[in-house]
Amino acid sequence: MLLPTELIQILVMTPSLQWRGAGLALLLALLYTKNPYFLQDLNYAITAIKIGMRLSKYKKSKPFYSMLDCFLDKVSRQPHKKFLLFEDSCYTYSQADKESNKVARALSTHANLQEGDTVALFLGNEPWFVWAWLALAKLGCTASLLNNNIRSKSLLHCFSCCDAKVLVAGAGEKELNECKEVLPTLKEQGIRVFLLTEHCDVDGIESLTDKIQQASDQPLSPQLRANIHIKSPALYIYTSGTTGLPKAAVINHERLWMATFLQSLAGVRSDDVIYIFLPLYHSSGFLMGLCGAINQGVTIVLRRKFSASNFWNDCRKYNVTVIQYIGEIIRYLCNTPKRDNDRDHKVRLALGNGMRADAWAEFLQRFGDIRVCECYGATEGNMGFVNHIGKIGAIGKEHFLVKMTTPYALIRYDTEKEEPVKNSKGFCIEVPRGETGLLVAKIGARTPFVGYAKNKQQTQRKMLNDVFVKGDHYFNSGDLLRIDDEGFIYFQDRIGDTFRWKGENVATTEVADHLLMLDWVEEANVYGVKVPGHEGRIGMAAIKLNENMDFDGKAAYQHVKNYLPSYARPRFIRIQDDLVVTGTFKQMKVKLGEEGFNPSVIKDPLFYLEDNKGYVPMTPEIFSSIAEGKAKL
Numbered sequence: 001m002l003l004p005t006e007l008i009q010i011l012v013m014t015p016s017l018q019w020r021g022a023g024l025a026l027l028l029a030l031l032y033t034k035n036p037y038f039l040q041d042l043n044y045a046i047t048a049i050k051i052g053m054r055l056s057k058y059k060k061s062k063p064f065y066s067m068l069d070c071f072l073d074k075v076s077r078q079p080h081k082k083f084l085l086f087e088d089s090c091y092t093y094s095q096a097d098k099e100s101n102k103v104a105r106a107l108s109t110h111a112n113l114q115e116g117d118t119v120a121l122f123l124g125n126e127p128w129f130v131w132a133w134l135a136l137a138k139l140g141c142t143a144s145l146l147n148n149n150i151r152s153k154s155l156l157h158c159f160s161c162c163d164a165k166v167l168v169a170g171a172g173e174k175e176l177n178e179c180k181e182v183l184p185t186l187k188e189q190g191i192r193v194f195l196l197t198e199h200c201d202v203d204g205i206e207s208l209t210d211k212i213q214q215a216s217d218q219p220l221s222p223q224l225r226a227n228i229h230i231k232s233p234a235l236y237i238y239t240s241g242t243t244g245l246p247k248a249a250v251i252n253h254e255r256l257w258m259a260t261f262l263q264s265l266a267g268v269r270s271d272d273v274i275y276i277f278l279p280l281y282h283s284s285g286f287l288m289g290l291c292g293a294i295n296q297g298v299t300i301v302l303r304r305k306f307s308a309s310n311f312w313n314d315c316r317k318y319n320v321t322v323i324q325y326i327g328e329i330i331r332y333l334c335n336t337p338k339r340d341n342d343r344d345h346k347v348r349l350a351l352g353n354g355m356r357a358d359a360w361a362e363f364l365q366r367f368g369d370i371r372v373c374e375c376y377g378a379t380e381g382n383m384g385f386v387n388h389i390g391k392i393g394a395i396g397k398e399h400f401l402v403k404m405t406t407p408y409a410l411i412r413y414d415t416e417k418e419e420p421v422k423n424s425k426g427f428c429i430e431v432p433r434g435e436t437g438l439l440v441a442k443i444g445a446r447t448p449f450v451g452y453a454k455n456k457q458q459t460q461r462k463m464l465n466d467v468f469v470k471g472d473h474y475f476n477s478g479d480l481l482r483i484d485d486e487g488f489i490y491f492q493d494r495i496g497d498t499f500r501w502k503g504e505n506v507a508t509t510e511v512a513d514h515l516l517m518l519d520w521v522e523e524a525n526v527y528g529v530k531v532p533g534h535e536g537r538i539g540m541a542a543i544k545l546n547e548n549m550d551f552d553g554k555a556a557y558q559h560v561k562n563y564l565p566s567y568a569r570p571r572f573i574r575i576q577d578d579l580v581v582t583g584t585f586k587q588m589k590v591k592l593g594e595e596g597f598n599p600s601v602i603k604d605p606l607f608y609l610e611d612n613k614g615y616v617p618m619t620p621e622i623f624s625s626i627a628e629g630k631a632k633l
Contacts, residue, residue, distance in 0.1 A: 044388040051261045064229045068137040074297045082299045098217035100134035105215040111166045115140030120164040122146045125304045129280050140225030144236040145281040149565040157245045161454045162236040171196045230254045239379045248453040249380035263292035266351045266373040270297045274322040277303040283379040308332040315345045325352035326503040331359045343368040357393030382449045382475050383441040391488050398487035406447050410437030428467045436482045436492045440474035449475045499528030500536040502567040514563045520549035523579045527589040529596050533629045541570040553615030572597040575605040
C-alpha cells in the first residue's frame with residue numbers, strides 16, 4: 001500500500017491532469033482512512049493560519065492595531081448596524097462609539113486620567129460596562145475588571161494590586177454599600193470614587209452620570225493612546241487561587257487578541273447575533289464574548305444575569321444565533337420543564353467550556369441540531385484547545401499546528417504528594433496516550449506567561465522549571481487531562497486547593513480564613529464535594545471547635561453571608577474532634593471530599609445550609625432530596 005508521501009511524489013511527477021486528479025482523489029481518500037477528521041482538521045488549520053497572519057500584521061502595524069481600533073473600523077464600516085441590545089434598549093455601533101466618547105471625556109476632565117493609568121470597574125452586565133471600557137481604551141488606560149460580588153477585604157485587595165487610581169461603580173444599592181465600606185481606606189490612598197448616578201450625597205463619592213451627560217460625544221485624538229503597544233497591559237482580570245484572595249491576571253493586548261479569535265475558530269459569522277449573559281468581569285464573557293463579537297462585527301444581546309426560564313424566550317425575541325455557556329448552564333437548561341417549542345429558535349452554535357458528556361447529549365437531543373464548540377483554556381494561561389470536531393465530552397483535539405506553535409505535554413502527577421513524578425535524572429515523565437497527566441505548556445517568546453500583577457510568589461507557583469531539560473520553563477495548568485488514540489482531549493480533574501462551583505473558582509483557604517474569624521472555630525479545612533447531577537464541586541468545611549464551645553448554625557450562616565459570595569459559602573459543615581493532616585502537616589482534602597456528606601455514612605455531626613434559615617442538622621431526608629435533584633443548590 002502506498003504511503004501518502006509516496007503518493008504525493010507520484011502526483012508531482014505525473015504530467016497528465018486526468019491522472020493527477022485521480023491521484024489527488026486517492027490521496028484524499030487515503031488521508032481520510034488514516035484520519036476520518038482530516039477535512040475538519042484541514043479547515044481548522046487554514047483558519048488558524050489566517051488568524052496567525054492577522055495577528056502578525058497587527059503586531060507590525062504602526063501605530064499598533066488594537067481591539068479599540070477594530071471597534072472603530074466597525075463603526076466606520078457599519079455605523080447603523082445594531083451593536084448592543086439590552087432589555088428594551090438598542091444601540092448601534094455609531095451610538096456606542098458616541099456614548100463611550102462622552103464617558104471618556106467626563107473621566108478625562110473630572111478624574112484627570114492620563115495614558116497608562118489604571119481604572120477599576122465595579123459594574124454588572126449593563127451598557128455602562130461596555131461604554132466605560134471603550135472610554136478607558138480611548139484614553140490609553142487599563143481597565144481592572146472587578147467581580148461585583150466581592151466584598152470588603154477582597155475588594156480592597158483587588159483594587160490595590162493593580163494600582164488603580166480611580167474606581168467607577170454601578171448605580172445599584174449593593175455597589176454603593178460596598179464602596180461606602182471601603183471608602184475610608186480608599187480616601188487614605190487618594191483614590192477617586194465615582195458612582196454612575198446623577199447625584200450622590202456621600203462625602204468622598206462623586207456622581208458621574210451627570211458629568212457624562214454634559215460631555216461632548218465628538219471623537220478623541222488617537223494621540224491619547226499613542227504609546228500603547230501589543231505588550232502593554234489591556235486588562236486585569238481576576239482569578240481565584242490558593243492564596244485565599246483573587247489574583248490579578250495581566251492581560252496584555254496580544255493575549256486579548258488571542259482569546260478574541262476563538263469566535264473565528266468556532267465559525268461565528270458577521271450576520272450572527274450572540275447572547276452574552278456570563279459576567280463581563282470574567283474572561284469568558286469579556287474576551288471570548290464581547291471582544292470576539294466586536295472582532296466579527298456581530299450584534300450582541302446582553303443580559304444582566306443568567307435565567308434558565310427566560311433563556312429561550314430571549315433567544316426567540318432577539319433572533320439569537322450564537323450562545324455562550326459554561327457547563328452548569330447547559331445542565332440548568334436541560335433541567336427546565338420540557339415544552340413543545342423547545343426547538344423553536346434560530347440558535348446554530350454554542351461555544352464555551354465545561355459541558356459534560358451527559359448534559360451535552362441531552363442538550364442536542366432536546367433543543368435540536370446546535371453545533372457545540374467546546375474549548376479549554378485559563379485566563380492567565382499561555383495555551384488552549386478547541387474541540388473543532390464537536391466530539392461529545394472532549395474539551396479539544398490535538399492539532400499539529402497547536403503542538404508546533406505551543407509545545408505542551410501531559411506529565412505524571414502524584415495527587416497525594418501534590419507534585420509531579422520525576423525520573424532518576426530529576427526530570428518530569430510524559431504519560432503515554434490514554435493515561436491521565438498534568439497539562440503543562442512551555443513558556444517561550446511565542447507562548448509567554450505574563451503572570452499576576454504585584455504577586456511574584458503566585459506567578460512563580462504557576463511555573464515549573466527544569467521539566468524536561470535543565471533551564472526550561474512550563475506553565476502549570478493545574479488540570480489533569482487525558483488524550484485518547486484519536487487525539488481527543490478530556491478533562492479529568494483539577495488539582496490543588498481550588499475547586500469550581502457554578503462556574504466560579506472557589507479558593508478553599510479564603511473560605512477557611514473567614515470561618516476562622518468565628519470565635520468558636522479552632523481549625524477549618526475547606527474542600528469541594530461532588531453532588532449527583534451537578535458540574536464541579538460544592539463547598540464543604542470540616543471544622544474543629546474550640547474547647548467547651550458549641551456550633552452556632554445561625555451565626556455561621558450570617559457570617560458567611562456577610563463575607564462570602566453565594567457560590568463560595570460552604571453548603572455543608574462537618575464537626576470533627578481533630579482535623580487529619582499529612583506527615584508534612586498539610587490538611588487532607590482528598591479523603592474528606594471522597595467521604596462526601598451522607599449522614600448515614602459519616603458519624604460526625606453534619607450541618608446543611610438551608611437558604612434564609614442557616615445551618616441545620618443534616619438528615620437522611622435532606623440527603624435524599626439532594627441526591628434525587630429535588631433540592632436547589
